[in-house]
Amino acid sequence: MISKAYYTTEIPEDRFEALSCIKDSQKPLKIILLGGVDSGKTTLATFLANELLNLGFKVAIVDSDVGQKSILPPATISLAFPETNFNNLYEIKPYKSYFVGSTAPIQFFGEMITGTKLLCDYAEDKADIIIVDTTGLISGSGADLKRMKIEMIKPDIIIALEKRNELKSILKPFENKIRVFYLKVYENAKSFSREERKEIRAEKWKEYFKNSKIYNIGFNDVVIGGTKVFQGEKILEDEKYLLESLFKWKILYGSKCDGRYTIVKRDLVNMPRQIDKNILYYIEPERFNNLIVGLIDEDSFCIGLGILKTIDFENETLEILTPISEEDIKNIREIRFGRIRVDENGEELGLLDRDSI
DSSP: OOOSOOOOSOOOHHHHHHHHHHHHSOSSEEEEEEEOTTSSHHHHHHHHHHHHHHTTOOEEEEEOOGGGOSSSSTTEEEEEOOOSOOSOGGGSOOSEEEEOOOSOGGGGHHHHHHHHHHHHHHHHTTOSEEEEEOOSOOSTHHHHHHHHHHHHHOOSEEEEEESSSTTHHHHGGGTTTSEEEEEEOOTTOOOOOHHHHHHHHHHHHHHHHTTOEEEEEEGGGSEEESSSTTSSEEOOHHHHHHHHHHHTEEEEEEEEETTEEEEEEEESSOOOOOOOTTTEEEEOGGGGTTEEEEEEOTTSOEEEEEEEEEEETTTTEEEEEEOSOHHHHTTOOEEEEEEEEEOTTSOEEEEOOGGGO
């Protein structure tokens, strides 16, 4: 398994100063790690967790770096409780996960903040120390995400890994309220190209979906969320007939909600169509092929991920490839559509815009 961070004994001295403060602070304790891309956040999380375990503390790790996920599955925020020393976060199995549905968090601030908050709250009475690993987005809207996450989680300690004071503007409002450690990025920290990151993700997708099987799940057996297609009520037959006649479509499925129609269709005739998408939004069925979906339990946590292979609109079933067990399938209360398309070999087929489905 390709990975970016391993437990190492080659640790700069300032990391031990932060560790000493954590060790002596009142528990339970929440720690957020901040830093840009390739700043060593996951390596630091691995170091701190191992050292704290050696000192006898109960440790929780919240992996919210959806772009370079360490604790599988990808496209989620995961909570783990390591019990023994480990070399890499990848070795740890998640205890709970929250579905984000994308490896690019900018359009998913709500999911990023909600998932991290829920998992921190869940861990608070089960661990002495909670370590939150974050994405490398620290400018533009990424800085806003970090600020909101800090405001919501209210950490006791923030550890900022910096090259040239790039985190000061994010953290200045918190310096008088929260203990902040500014650490230098380790000079031997390795940088990864965009292609290398994609390769790492591909291997993790492939690893996650090995030993998967196909399940057919009826529309009426679960709630279907994360898409406009199933919001509101299904259109009537006369509405379907009218729309097909007007626009020369074959309508596979249609719904209406708050005065807006959402249609899944195929064109029968190649012709120009003037349509106000604020009133009538249309989608080709191929847009859903190989879409990542979250399999959600009654507590809104993610049991596992699936790949949506096809939607059979005629028989109203979803064909989903997933590694989760038949027993876990019984606990699904919602199938939530994500916004990244992936095949079972780990190849990423593209990201969808949040409003595209």
